Amino acid sequence: MNEAARGKQIGIYVGKCFRLFFHDQWWKTLLSAAIITLLISAVTASDMYQAYNSTRNGSFALICACIWIGIFNSIQSVCRERSIIKREHRTGLHMSSYIIAHLIFETVLSFVEALIVTLLIWLTNLKNFPSAGVFLPALLEFFITYFLIILSSDALGVMVSSLVHTPETAMTVMPFVLIIELVMSGFIFKLQGFSEKLSYITVSKWGLNALCTTANVNMMDNHIPEYMDSYLFRVENLLGLWLILILFVLIYGLIAIFSLEFIDKDKR
């Protein structure tokens, strides 16, 4: 066999992902992350990180922004080059290498975007920003949560992009994915029965819980309107929430690989 081994293929495609990103007006992606964050910061209440409702509302808006940023990073990344991948698959490309390379690139991109989001939120909320998190400085915990939300949304985008065949279909599917993420988060509506179960597969639900845990919303206001077990200010709670977000990345990645294994069956 003459084709490159899986590890080498990952290296080749990681390099390719970065080159394509830098040759394709990379600054627009980062600028849009900054603009979205600033827009949300402009409308969040002045008592964000002080009052229970303001903190939850603001955090939910930021979750929406992070999911938007993450999905937009990758929603067209696979489907727009589907014919190219099909050709490369026939000549020895392993789909696992291809998706892992994409996820490595998306991890770096999500890291930078999370850095932008965290710093802008910190700068626009300097007065009220909590100093201590559950077990790390709050700034670091928020950063990790934003990073994992963006990354898992990004992986969701990769999965959708692998399942559909064209960028047009991807852009048609995306609003539905966003609606599910937002409506099924459990923040806007009280969910029961099937819809509550559906909320377990949303990034937004677990992301919001993690942000509210670090912000320690249960301890906000003299009169606590609603005590939430999901926001328990405990290490195991926060680590568990992060773990769920990491699991999403792995599951979405595996589904993407599995779906692309059948790419040779695409009709010409």
Add this chain to the structure above:
Amino acid sequence: MAYLEIREGDTVRQLKILDNMSIGRPSSTSSPDIPFGEIFVSRRHGILQQTDRGLFYTDMKSTNGSWLNGIKLPPNAPVLLSEGDSLMFCNCKDSSVANRFVTLTVHTETRKESHTWQDFRKKNNALGPTLKVQLRERRAGRKVLLKDVNFEIPSGKVVLFLGGSGAGKTTLMNAICGYEKADARITFGQYDIYEDYDEVKHLVSYVPQQDLVRRKDTVYKTLANAADMRLANVPKHVRAQRVERALALLGLEPQRDSLVSKISGGQLKRLSIGLEYVADPKLFFLDEADSGLDYGMSYTLFENLRAIADEGRIIVVITHSPDRVRKFIDKVVVLAKDTRTECGKLAFYGDVKDALRYFEVESVENIVMRINRENEGGEGKGDYYIDRWIKENRR
């Protein structure tokens, strides 16, 4: 400086290429220029000849044979060697299962104008593997798309697939490549393309009608990555040389650092071909290679294809403007749609000149006019030529 890199077990040595070099196992009566001690190397195994047309290797009817890039060479037939080519002598019938072997990797300087090789190759019968197509049927569900298509293509030929719309040209190409399998036996040298697909797939290249390249990557990196992906076992410097050779052969050197999105349609098509060329395939299939290209671009493209074929490869092309590049084409496969069964069948296979005579036309494009249906602007003689071909080949 042209040299050979010789690997024998863990030993690697380099040897300057001289005009005539014999390869073999030394004995008390003979001392070859390149000696190997292994028992599977014959006393007079082969010879290397450096000519002004390039470096040639001839297997001297050795007992265990010689393998060029994994393909067994016919005895007594000089084969032109390219940069990075690997000659192998082994204790086996199949180079991929050898457990003891010696290899010679060729490192040559750039050769002279490739067009001058063709006559030399013909004169010297420098043959590589032949492509044999014996297609009984290709179905899509209940519908028969192709039936009874049989022909053989020797190495070094540029072959045109000709036929009206829906005659099955692309279907035939996909069937031969193994992408869409048919009820057929397709062999390339010793390999059955369907049964030995994993071993043979790196020898077969398909350049589709669409240019399937990433627009935001550079020309050089696109080619380099293709070489890295498909020639993993080849040393890095040889891969780099192959990329440089593709850039030079296809006239893409000035665009090497350009983004793919910034190059012209003709250059993009040549890049698509280069993507396959770097992998050193022996069989090239190009579906509508020159669609959307003007006369100049198309001419240059076919000039490049001719040069690639002259390296001992087989080029199969579909083009809708064959007359403008006729001088580069050796043979033509004419497919016509049988109006009685609505499936594609062979109406002719042979040299271009013979095809013109057979169809009594002046130009290749007029062959299509002859066989196309009347409602497609043709003369509707497809069935006649199908029957005639079957009849004449039955005899």
